[in-house]
Amino acid sequence: MSLENLELYKSHIHEYGFSVINHIFSDEEIQKIIDVLNHIDTSRENFRKSKDLFAIRQFLKEIPEIRDLIFNDNIQKVVKEIFGEKYFVVKSIYFDKPETSNWYVAYHQDLTISVDKKMDLPGFGPWTTKQNQFAVQPPLDILENIYTIRIHLDDTDENNGALKVIPNSHAKGIYRPESINWNEETEEICMVEKGGIMIMKPLTLHGSNRTTNGKKRRVIHIEFSDRELPEALKWSEKLN
Template sequence: MSLKNLETYKSHIEKYGFSVINKVFSDEEVGRIINVLDHIDTSRDNFRKSEDLFAIRQFLKEIPEIKDFIFNDNIKEVVKNIFGEKYFVVKSIYFDKPETSNWYVAYHQDLTISVDKKLELSGFGPWTTKQNQFAVQPPLNVLENIYTIRIHLDDTDESNGALKVIPTSHSKGIYRPETIDWTVETEEICNVEKGGIMLMKPLTLHGSNRTTNGKKRRVIHIEFSDMELPEVLQWAERMN
């Protein structure tokens, strides 16, 4: 199974801030990933559990045995041909939005990166620290350089929390959600098939609705960059 017309997806994400590619993973490959997820010990510190959401931060570090299943030939091709030869992983999270979830996400941009320590650095801030993990808002050029891949382990549409996005909002810098001008902006729902991926720029305004159809939505979220951070600051989850 190989991907065709990657140039089309590349130009779409550059122009609109997102793109959807289906059939990146076969049913068998998705099954292998789910099998690993079904057998993990969920009591660890980096796991967040509530009725509405189950999440694993630093996912690829926590579940290293899943890497070979995630980075199949298609994903490697996407990273190389759409992002660039030198891109590496800088962040990974697994989200499981259960069938009964009432959890919705208001429109926002992804404005922080995960780093290994807290430093006073010009252009970096504000900082947040959770469970000894450091997140910071970096200068705009760092955010503009990042690409996100969201791998969908379930069919996802408007009724079970597919992302809604505002096309081209990634090219407008820091864009506060309360200032969205709906007379000029439009909203698009990003339906993704099981085994498909959504590509996104972190500055693309995005959100999701509550689940109404009683179906699961499991997503693996991985961010990539090809930039080194200044001075002695490092990406917390750097992985080639």
């Protein structure tokens, strides 16, 4: 990865709301991550299991031994060069979409952040609480500032639930999926190789289809911000 390439990816994200960069992790690095995942105690309450989806919320907090494997030199370089020096982790989730999954995700924006408590603050709301975890829709400028990295542990294409996105939709504020004008908008499938990443702005409309090729799709989803929240509110998953 050369630095001048990162400038290209950065401008693509700025213009279209997403970009794919392959070869961020070697096969050996991915295998080490998978080995850790294969040996975790899945009975904890932040783990969600169904035949269609296995997910771990607060992933980097729950599995701290995986952090050094994930933040290899390439990821650190991407964060620093594309996002900026001051960015830190504010949310992390692990998704495993099994081979037989019928898990289908309709078009949506990622509109909530994870915080440590519920407070009455102007511009913050609605609020939700899951297992003592607080999520809230913050003011637009906070959402516009976030970057998401999705690390792919498997080759992903349109047949095993690769993300589909609507380019430029991140620049239109809150964009209700039911109001998508398909005469104006286009859809793009984001194919990512094993060991590659997809970078996305959370306001980019995205969804995924069911798996049809009997192949796994395992993804580590990490969100980054450089903002402190107002008053006494804090990011619940902040990691420097």
